[in-house]
Amino acid sequence: MKKLLLICLFVLAVLPVLTQSAFAAGAGPSKDMLKGIVTQVNGAERTVVFVKDGTKEVRTLVLGEKMKIEDMKMNTKVLINLDKHAGENVMKDFSVMFMDMTVSKLLALLAIGAIGGLLSGFIGSGGAFVMTPAMMSLGVPGAVAVASNMCHKFPKAMVGAYKRWKYGQADIKLGLVMSTTAIIGVQIGIEIQKYILHKFGGAGSNLYISAVFMVVLVFVGGYVFYDAWKMIKGGGEETVSKLAIAMQKINIPPMIHFKTANVTISAWITIPVGVLTGMLAATIAVGGFVGVPGMIYVVGVSAVVASATELIIAFVMGAWGSVQWGLSGLIDIRLSLLLLATSLIGVQLGALGTTYVKDYIIKVVMATTMLIVAVSRGVMVPGYLADVGFTAPLDAGTITLLERVSYWSLLLALCSAGLIIIVAMVKGMSADRRSRKALAGVQHG
Amino acid sequence: MEATQFDKNMMAVAFAEAGEHDTVRDTLKGGKKGLATAPAPVRSKPYLKTLFFGCISISAYILLFKNEQLVTDTFTMGDWRWVFPVGAAFFFSFIHGAFASNLLTTLGLEAKK
Numbered sequence: 001m002k003k004l005l006l007i008c009l010f011v012l013a014v015l016p017v018l019t020q021s022a023f024a025a026g027a028g029p030s031k032d033m034l035k036g037i038v039t040q041v042n043g044a045e046r047t048v049v050f051v052k053d054g055t056k057e058v059r060t061l062v063l064g065e066k067m068k069i070e071d072m073k074m075n076t077k078v079l080i081n082l083d084k085h086a087g088e089n090v091m092k093d094f095s096v097m098f099m100d101m102t103v104s105k106l107l108a109l110l111a112i113g114a115i116g117g118l119l120s121g122f123i124g125s126g127g128a129f130v131m132t133p134a135m136m137s138l139g140v141p142g143a144v145a146v147a148s149n150m151c152h153k154f155p156k157a158m159v160g161a162y163k164r165w166k167y168g169q170a171d172i173k174l175g176l177v178m179s180t181t182a183i184i185g186v187q188i189g190i191e192i193q194k195y196i197l198h199k200f201g202g203a204g205s206n207l208y209i210s211a212v213f214m215v216v217l218v219f220v221g222g223y224v225f226y227d228a229w230k231m232i233k234g235g236g237e238e239t240v241s242k243l244a245i246a247m248q249k250i251n252i253p254p255m256i257h258f259k260t261a262n263v264t265i266s267a268w269i270t271i272p273v274g275v276l277t278g279m280l281a282a283t284i285a286v287g288g289f290v291g292v293p294g295m296i297y298v299v300g301v302s303a304v305v306a307s308a309t310e311l312i313i314a315f316v317m318g319a320w321g322s323v324q325w326g327l328s329g330l331i332d333i334r335l336s337l338l339l340l341a342t343s344l345i346g347v348q349l350g351a352l353g354t355t356y357v358k359d360y361i362i363k364v365v366m367a368t369t370m371l372i373v374a375v376s377r378g379v380m381v382p383g384y385l386a387d388v389g390f391t392a393p394l395d396a397g398t399i400t401l402l403e404r405v406s407y408w409s410l411l412l413a414l415c416s417a418g419l420i421i422i423v424a425m426v427k428g429m430s431a432d433r434r435s436r437k438a439l440a441g442v443q444h445g
Numbered sequence: 446m447e448a449t450q451f452d453k454n455m456m457a458v459a460f461a462e463a464g465e466h467d468t469v470r471d472t473l474k475g476g477k478k479g480l481a482t483a484p485a486p487v488r489s490k491p492y493l494k495t496l497f498f499g500c501i502s503i504s505a506y507i508l509l510f511k512n513e514q515l516v517t518d519t520f521t522m523g524d525w526r527w528v529f530p531v532g533a534a535f536f537f538s539f540i541h542g543a544f545a546s547n548l549l550t551t552l553g554l555e556a557k558k
Contacts, residue, residue, distance in 0.1 A: 035521070054523055077521065098517050101510075151530050155538030163546075167556055322534065326527025333520045333530045334513060337537055341506070344538065345545040352549070355557040432557055435460065442452055 032082045033143065034059075035097070035329060043069045048091075050080065053329065061089050079141050095141040098332055105138050109338040113152070115418040117343030121160045121350025122421050123366045124310030125288020127343070128153060130410040135335060137407065147325035148335035154318030155340060157311045160347040164308035167355055171260035171305055174295070175312025177267070178274040182287060182313055183320065185278020193282065203387030210384055213284050213377035220293050221370030227297075228363035238359040244300030261301040261309070273298050281317060288314065289370055303362040304354055353421055356428025365417050372413035376406045491547045498544035505540060 040049035046063040063069060064083055073096055083092035099105065112134050116127025128149060135145035164170045197205045231238060247269045257264040273294035281287030288310045295306035325331055354362065379402045385391045394402075509516055520529045549555070 035523075053521070077518065097521070098513075101513070151534050155534045155542070159538055159542040159545075319531070322531050323527055326530050327523060329521040329523030329526065331520065331530040332517060333533055334509070334517065336530065336534055337506070337509065340534070340537055340541060344542050345548065348542075348545050348549055349554065352554060352556040428557070429554075438456070438459070442456060 032084055032092075034080045034082065035077065036080075037076065038072055038074050038078060041069065041072045041074060048072055053077070059089060061091050062087065064091050064093070067091060067094065079143065097141060097144060098334075099139045101334060106338060108134070108138060109335065110342045112414075113339035114342035114346045115414050116339070117156055117160075117346025118350040118353075118421055119346075119365070119369070119414065119417050120156060120311070120314075120343070121163070121347035122307070122353055123288070123350075123362055123369070123417075124292050124307035125286055125314060127414070128286055130414050131339065133407060133410060140332065140335065143330050144332050145335075147322075147328070147330040148332045149339070150318055150325055151322045151331045151333070152336040152339040152343065154315050154322055156343045156347050157314035157318055159344055160351050161308070161311035161315055163348050163351040164311060164354070167308075167351070168260065169304050169308035169354065170312055171258045171301070171309045172312060173256070174258045174261055174263075174270075174299075174301070174305075175309045175316070177256065177270050178277065178291065178295070178309065179313045179316035181271050181274025182278035182281065182291070182317060185275035185280075185287075186282045186317070187278075188275065189279035189282025192279070200388065203384060207381070207384035207388055209283055210377045210381050212280070214374055214381065216280065216284070216290060217370045217374035217377070220290060221367050221374060223297075224293055224363050225367035225371065228360045228367055231358075231360035231363070238302055240300045241297045243297055247298055248300055258301075261295075261299070261305045263300050265299055270299060277313065278317075287317070289366075292366065303359045307354070307362055307366075308351075349425075350421060353425040353428075356432060357424045361420070361424045365420050368420065369413050369417045372409055372416065376409035376413065379405045379409070490551045490553075492551060495544065495547040495551050498540060498547060502537070502541045502544045505537065 034050065034052060036050055036052040038048045038050055042048070046069060048061050048063070050059050050061050051057070052059065061080065061082075063072075064086065071094060077097040079095050079097050081092040081094075082088075083090045086092075112127075112131055116131055119125075120127050131149045131152075132142075132145045135148065136142055140148070161170055161175070165172065193205065193208075196208045200207075227241075248263065248265050250266050250269065252266045252268050254267045255264055256267055256270070273291070276294060277287040277291035280290045291313060292303075292306045292310050295301045295309060296303055299306075301309070322331070382391065383394055383399055383402055386393045520526065520533070
């Protein structure tokens with residue numbers, strides 16, 4: 001088994017180098033994106049002089065049809081997307097890379113970080129699905145929001161994984177095996193995304209992402225909820241699923257024993273779970289939504305160990321992704337560190353919270369989050385269907401309404417999960433305190 | 446005073462009625478791991494550590510935001526400069542993570558033993 005671990009570590013070290021170009025093309029910034037400074041604006045000709053970051057290459061760019069010359073900002077770092085269909089030097093959009101940090105934006109980032117961290121520490125994943133859109137709504141360009149979120153995710157996952165490993169919940173070996181196969185899954189996911197983008201365009205890609213979101217979250221979230229309901233009815237005792245028992249009986253070498261998880265299973269069973277986790281991470285950015293249920297129902301790991309082990313996977317994948325985004329220079333470290341300021345407290349609180357609650361609470365939180373997030377993506381599907389041309393176009397008012405419902409349901413998912421965790425923790429802690437007091441009374445009486 | 450078997454049984458009944466099955470098992474097991482042993486010694490709270498890591502952490506944040514223009518420009522130059530944002534994230538996770546851990550302990554929020 002040491003050999004297998006060494007192979008995993010080797011793959012983790014070498015794969016990023018081998019696949020750097022593939023990853024940068026898919027998950028990194030587009031090749032049509034330029035980063036640099038505008039030094040001159042010519043209103044009459046609708047052109048700007050642009051100095052590219054790093055190479056200092058000077059280019060004259062033409063404004064796209066819908067762009068306004070007064071929106072151009074000089075001598076500050078900007079991101080420019082080119083419209084290659086209109087011409088080699090025609091701009092599609094323009095955004096200032098670093099937003100001005102006001103007190104309200106700072107407080108918003110701290111609040112999102114705290115709840116995201118709490119959720120992450122408790123169920124192993126979460127937060128990413130709301131942090132990126134939230135940052136974008138504060139005025140951060142999409143690529144910078146994704147990169148900054150990634151750079152905040154891996155230290156948070158590292159601290160959470162360490163805490164839960166100390167509580168004897170995280171299985172490092174399972175985490176490494178899953179991470180290795182998840183990275184392969186990311187590559188496959190990126191290739192599928194690129195194919196869909198090439199074949200059906202941006203609208204097709206949006207529709208695909210939302211459809212995957214819906215199917216996975218409704219199906220897996222619904223099953224997790226059903227399972228949690230059965231556990232509540234059955235007195236809160238967690239049982240290994242029939243599927244996992246059948247999988248553990250398959251004896252195809254190499255067989256791996258995971259000590260903390262207390263499971264011996266063929267590597268050929270963990271591989272598809274890891275690959276699917278990576279594929280989902282590359283598609284909807286929340287691999288944990290399939291990784292944790294996969295470890296519980298296919299591998300046969302308890303919910304508490306699965307959610308803890310997911311943090312190891314999030315750390316490995318987050319660190320790898322951050323290096324890729326760092327190479328492109330798109331991480332706004334202010335955003336990452338503001339999110340970290342409260343999420344590092346939240347993640348540790350969530351981690352210690354798992355020691356006070358029954359296993360089914362973890363499942364209830366996970367299922368609730370998944371089902372509300374499914375609603376948030378579901379309401380966007382009619383718009384995407386119209387964009388692709390499958391249905392009649394929607395009017396602007398309906399589109400705005402659907403977007404608002406989508407955004408607020410994401411926040412609702414985050415807040416309701418946070419609330420369930422806090423209530424369950426407070427209950428668990430006061431029950432623990434009561435039993436200690438009762439014990440002290442018996443001993444001193 | 447050591448609890449008698451009768452006391453243990455009565456405790457077990459009380460905990461079973463409260464739905465605390467794990468506590469019931471521990472109580473009936475007795476011995477070193479059981480609840481009917483001496484309570485764990487009370488540890489002093491890490492006030493100094495919390496203060497120490499809190500000061501370093503807040504100083505680092507102030508330093509960052511006082512020089513945000515320089516930091517954001519340098520950290521987004523790309524290529525080998527990826528070490529700056531990733532290194533900073535690691536640094537803050539250790540310092541601020543240690544602060545957060547000690548803060549929770551100081552507030553009495555610790556994992557169930």
